[in-house]
Amino acid sequence: MPRKLIFKIPLIIIFLRISVFSVSAQNKLEADLLTIQSKETVDLQEIKDKENRKREFLIKKEDPLIEKINPIKLTLGSLLYIYQTSISKHFSADCLYEPSCSNFSRDVISHFGVIKGVFLTADRLTRCNRIAQTSLHPLSIDPCSGHSADSFTKYQFKPIHHHH
Template identity: 40%
Template sequence: MNRWLSGLVVALGVTIGSRAQTPVSDLQLLADRDFQNSAVFAQYRRAGNSQRPVQYRQRSWVARYNPVSLVLKGSLLGYQRLMSQQLARNCPYQITCSNFSKLAIERYGLVKGVFMSADRIMRCNRIGLLDVPAVDLNPADGTIIDSLSRYQ
């Protein structure tokens, strides 16, 4: 029992004493990064992409303050402003998947918009990009054009 306890104390001491990362805090790392003007994040400033929250056609107070609607809007906005910028990959589409989701939900409603978003997200991988016709590529920047008008 004493050997086990002494081994635990030594392991705990080594774990506390060693550092796997530099002592710079995560908040300091985020403060040093320029998310708005960096060339790394230029894909988020393409035409068709916006940071505004989802807006619905109905202007009644029931539609505006519906809990499901508020959770959906908040999750999309939170993903765009917090999580999406932390991911280290380039979007192959001209309109990013989160902006496509916003536009689909605004235009076609919650149910059809969510299904369209799921279809788009499932195609947003390396295997799905193997079968893209040349007609769908933007010649200026090489991104894939996938407009909502195809889904009517």
């Protein structure tokens, strides 16, 4: 065997191994990029769905007339509706809780009335910040959404009975 051929064979083997490794790394990179792109698409769709979901007004059709004409409830309901439909889409991703603070506010005012609802909303808003996040119990955080469960039902003294 000529001496030049002996040196070329290991070089050819090394070149082939590098080529195979390079192709497999390229395939892995492409697969990773596709995974990232599909995850981003799903995340963007979830954000779009949240932005476009139908918002409920604080006052409902079935509420008694006295509640429908209550100026305080009308004002709070209007402000909350404007916030949810135009402003919250820019901030709701930062909310630590599920339901979001504005949905929580609507729920507590609907179920407990204006006075208790405003106090519970103020309490929630003071707890919805990055400093307070450090004191959230880890088991209360949903691993999928990353939000802590904090429903209005946590704040009722007696169960709510629905009339059918």
